[in-house]
Amino acid sequence: MARGTAFSLFQICNRKSRVSRFRARLLNHYSSHLAQPERSCTSTYYVPVRTFSTRLANLEFYPYNTSGSKHSGGTILYTRSFSSLDDANDDDDDIKDIGVSEADFEYDADAGRPVDFELENGTGTGDDAKEDYNACNLAVLELGKSRNSIEADENAESNQYEAVVSRDPIELYREIRSAPEALDINKEDWDIMQEVFRYFASSGWASNQALGIYIGLSFFPTAVHKFRNFFISKWPSDIINYLVSLGPSDAAVKFLFPIFVEYCLEIFPDEIKRFQSMIVTADLTKPHTWFPFARAMKRKIIYHCGPTNSGKTYNALQRFMEAKNGIYCSPLRLLAMEVFDKVNAHGVYCSLLTGQEKKYVPFSNHVACTVEMASTKELFEVAVIDEIQMMADPYRGYAWTRSLLGLLADEIHLCGDPSVLNIVRRICQETGDELYEKHYDRFKPLVVEAKTLLGDLRNIRSGDCVVAFSRREIFEVKLAIEKHTKHRCCVIYGGLPPETRRLQASLFNDQNNEYDVLVASDAVGMGLNLNIRRVVFNSLSKYNGDKMVPVPASQVKQIAGRAGRRGCLYPDGLTTTLQLDDLDYLIDCLKQPFDEVKKVGLFPFCEQIELFAGKLSDVKFSQLLEKFGESCRLDQLYFMCRHDHIKKIANMLDKVSSLSLEDRFNFCFAPVNVRDPKAMYHLLRFASTYSRNVPVNIAMGMPKGCARNDAELLDLETRHQVLSMYLWLSNHFNEDTFPYVKKAEAMANDIAKLLGQSLAKANWKPESRNNAAKEKTAKTEGRPVGKNGVLLKTVKREYGYTRPQSLIKRYDKYVPQQHGRSLLLELSEEVAA
Ligand SMILES: Nc1ncnc2c1ncn2[C@@H]1O[C@H](COP(=O)(O)OP(=O)(O)OP(=O)(O)O)[C@@H](O)[C@H]1O
Numbered sequence: 028m029a030r031g032t033a034f035s036l037f038q039i040c041n042r043k044s045r046v047s048r049f050r051a052r053l054l055n056h057y058s059s060h061l062a063q064p065e066r067s068c069t070s071t072y073y074v075p076v077r078t079f080s081t082r083l084a085n086l087e088f089y090p091y092n093t094s095g096s097k098h099s100g101g102t103i104l105y106t107r108s109f110s111s112l113d114d115a116n117d118d119d120d121d122i123k124d125i126g127v128s129e130a131d132f133e134y135d136a137d138a139g140r141p142v143d144f145e146l147e148n149g150t151g152t153g154d155d156a157k158e159d160y161n162a163c164n165l166a167v168l169e170l171g172k173s174r175n176s177i178e179a180d181e182n183a184e185s186n187q188y189e190a191v192v193s194r195d196p197i198e199l200y201r202e203i204r205s206a207p208e209a210l211d212i213n214k215e216d217w218d219i220m221q222e223v224f225r226y227f228a229s230s231g232w233a234s235n236q237a238l239g240i241y242i243g244l245s246f247f248p249t250a251v252h253k254f255r256n257f258f259i260s261k262w263p264s265d266i267i268n269y270l271v272s273l274g275p276s277d278a279a280v281k282f283l284f285p286i287f288v289e290y291c292l293e294i295f296p297d298e299i300k301r302f303q304s305m306i307v308t309a310d311l312t313k314p315h316t317w318f319p320f321a322r323a324m325k326r327k328i329i330y331h332c333g334p335t336n337s338g339k340t341y342n343a344l345q346r347f348m349e350a351k352n353g354i355y356c357s358p359l360r361l362l363a364m365e366v367f368d369k370v371n372a373h374g375v376y377c378s379l380l381t382g383q384e385k386k387y388v389p390f391s392n393h394v395a396c397t398v399e400m401a402s403t404k405e406l407f408e409v410a411v412i413d414e415i416q417m418m419a420d421p422y423r424g425y426a427w428t429r430s431l432l433g434l435l436a437d438e439i440h441l442c443g444d445p446s447v448l449n450i451v452r453r454i455c456q457e458t459g460d461e462l463y464e465k466h467y468d469r470f471k472p473l474v475v476e477a478k479t480l481l482g483d484l485r486n487i488r489s490g491d492c493v494v495a496f497s498r499r500e501i502f503e504v505k506l507a508i509e510k511h512t513k514h515r516c517c518v519i520y521g522g523l524p525p526e527t528r529r530l531q532a533s534l535f536n537d538q539n540n541e542y543d544v545l546v547a548s549d550a551v552g553m554g555l556n557l558n559i560r561r562v563v564f565n566s567l568s569k570y571n572g573d574k575m576v577p578v579p580a581s582q583v584k585q586i587a588g589r590a591g592r593r594g595c596l597y598p599d600g601l602t603t604t605l606q607l608d609d610l611d612y613l614i615d616c617l618k619q620p621f622d623e624v625k626k627v628g629l630f631p632f633c634e635q636i637e638l639f640a641g642k643l644s645d646v647k648f649s650q651l652l653e654k655f656g657e658s659c660r661l662d663q664l665y666f667m668c669r670h671d672h673i674k675k676i677a678n679m680l681d682k683v684s685s686l687s688l689e690d691r692f693n694f695c696f697a698p699v700n701v702r703d704p705k706a707m708y709h710l711l712r713f714a715s716t717y718s719r720n721v722p723v724n725i726a727m728g729m730p731k732g733c734a735r736n737d738a739e740l741l742d743l744e745t746r747h748q749v750l751s752m753y754l755w756l757s758n759h760f761n762e763d764t765f766p767y768v769k770k771a772e773a774m775a776n777d778i779a780k781l782l783g784q785s786l787a788k789a790n791w792k793p794e795s796r797n798n799a800a801k802e803k804t805a806k807t808e809g810r811p812v813g814k815n816g817v818l819l820k821t822v823k824r825e826y827g828y829t830r831p832q833s834l835i836k837r838y839d840k841y842v843p844q845q846h847g848r849s850l851l852l853e854l855s856e857e858v859a860a
């Protein structure tokens with residue numbers, strides 16, 4: 028299709044239909060592509076900013092990926108096709124490279140800018156574009172008018188704003204700038220103009236496009252404010268008339284934007300340069316180049332891909348043990364300990380390295396570590412990265428990505444489900460590593476028991492693992508089972524120290540005791556080998572910090588896969604639910620194929636944050652992290668990991684002066700439950716003592732004995748976490764400043780033992796962490812407080828057991844017929860009474 032025709036179609040749509048200018052412009056754009064079929068339509072559109080480029084000789088425009096920022100969605104208008112920053116000054120080549128010439132761009136008379144400008148907001152895939160093209164074609168056909176008649180109409184239409192809209196924005200800007208201050212301002216128009224600028228300032232499109240000229244999101248409102256004052260002081264009446272006719276609208280924003288750009292380039296060169304260099308330093312693109320030594324190696328990557336219990340880790344560990352040296356990277360301390368034991372038991376000396384402990388085994392060339400502790404500086408023959416699908420974890424994903432990109436190993440064995448296989452393939456293309464895939468099937472299929480437990484925990488059997496998604500649920504289930512059956516329960520949940528979890532696991536695995544049922548949270552979901560006959564889901568929804576949500580299918584599979592492991596007492600795995608209502612969801616989850624992961628996590632190194640900090644002055648560390656998150660650039664395959672918990676710690680540590688940026692960064696990664704005020708208090712204390720450069724004391728006593736109630740159990744958990752934090756800090760900072768390591772280790776061991784003993788006796792009602800605070804408030808307010816701090820008036824709401832809602836149907840609808848009443852219903856009444 029000839030360009031002339033395309034432009035006429037554009038005019039038709041533009042003048043005679045509200046099919047949307049956007050589509051009309053797409054038509055214009057794609058019709059020129061149709062004329063040259065060899066040119067593909069891509070998602071980023073490049074706009075010739077030649078008019079700007081001469082004035083922006085010192086600015087470098089390059090594609091700015093906003094996908095990582097919260098303002099994702101729009102593509103930047105003023106992008107250039109520079110493949111690298113070095114190319115930035117080579118204007119002509121840029122335009123040639125993208126296969127368009129200046130003559131290809133027509134000005135949209137209405138909008139006063141090249142017609143392709145609006146394409147920038149397009150979705151941009153070939154299919155979308157075709158859809159738009161077809162829609163536009165239809166619109167043209169619907170009009171049913173000949174081109175000539177439309178043109179005649181057009182000529183007849185007098186456009187009183189022609190003189191304004193057809194002008195080059197640069198000229199317009201210069202004219203406004205050189206005009207004298209206005210004297211005569213119409214009040215009505217003034218009000219409308221205020222609205223127009225308010226609309227402009229709140230336009231997501233404009234603020235997003237402004238990033239393209241390095242007007243940052245936080246500076247944008249100030250820039251608009253100043254632009255408004257400038258504009259209104261000059262009161263260019265012809266332009267004002269036009270804007271007043273448009274009113275506060277997208278059309279007005281799009282007309283004003285190029286003039287705003289001219290203004291900003293002239294008035295805010297310093298701000299622009301500052302933001303530009305900030306952007307450059309907040310650069311998380313090409314993460315594979317961060318590890319030049321790994322890039323210099325020709326690594327062999329072996330992906331052991333399969334479902335749970337298919338022998339992935341087993342096979343990777345065989346290679347690990349054969350190698351002359353190796354590193355095993357685990358998702359959990361517990362699993363690192365398990366591998367440490369297993370490998371040493373096979374006669375291969377292996378050390379243990381986690382954030383909290385370093386167990387050096389003399390003569391060892393192998394190390395089992397947590398993935399965060401993996402060294403990217405030492406050379407290994409074989410590395411194993413377990414649970415590689417965790418690369419997509421919103422919080423910790425960066426640790427797996429870093430290991431994959433940075434480990435210096437001839438052979439890297441990845442174990443995981445198929446969800447990240449494709450992305451690993453793409454990463455290997457970038458790194459130049461050779462990828463081999465080994466696919467596995469489950470040793471024995473997992474069987475779903477359709478009968479379920481019919482809502483009654485009395486149907487529990489020996490070898491069952493009941494999975495619950497909150498600490499409270501876990502203790503309620505344990506209490507119910509132990510009260511109404513002959514079974515005894517071990518418990519495993521995230522708040523317990525790994526040592527205690529391990530003891531609970533071996534208590535459950537050992538057949539020579541009465542502990543034959545396990546009640547656990549999703550903490551059993553990864554890698555642990557337990558003698559589980561059947562996994563019973565107490566519920567299939569969990570609290571995500573905001574509301575109850577369904578447990579994701581991948582997690583359900585992972586947990587259900589704990590049943591019937593090869594080599595354990597029950598090789599045939601069974602799974603079911605407590606409630607019949609949840610069964611369909613369980614089956615759905617098990618049937619679902621693994622979702623393909625599209626992005627994996629990244630987090631900046633301390634050096635990157637330091638570089639970034641150099642561009643900002645007087646900014647607190649917490650704000651620095653926030654700004655980095657807002658400004659950072661990322662490639663398509665990556666996202667920046669969530670760091671809400673890190674920001675919470677950073678916020679708290681803002682109170683501590685005289686901490687270096689590196690120290691702050693390290694403190695922020697200390698393992699602390701940010702929702703536990705006691706643990707947070709101790710972290711603050713550790714940081715402030717450290718900042719004074721004096722040895723940091725543990726300053727925490729030992730409890731007298733076992734926990735007698737849930738509040739005391741929680742206290743034991745917190746104390747262990749504080750000690751674990753102390754040990755972590757001693758490993759990450761100079762040991763001289765955290766000198767009481769031995770004492771902390773001894774105390775942590777004692778508390779882990781006490782926790783184990785307390786769990787054996789635990790037959791009390793669970794309590795929430797902040798109940799103590801509630802109790803205190805209740806006492807000060809004179810409200811009655813019962814035994815264990817239970818607030819009498821709120822007993823029913825606090826302790827009346829309501830099972831988290833089923834995903835499919837509501838619990839209330841289901842009253843089990845067997846036994847007449849559900850055991851849990853009985854219990855809830857007991858508890859409420
Ligand atoms: N070839 C084998 N010979 C003997 N035991 C094996 C073999 N392969 C696997 N096993 C045993 O089967 C159990 C499950 O294997 P493994 O832990 O490797 O599974 P996985 O696929 O890594 O599971 P998950 O995804 O849950 O981590 C382990 O106890 C392991 O020791």
Ligand SMILES: [Mg+2]
Nearest residue numbers: 339340442554
């Ligand atoms: Mg495994």
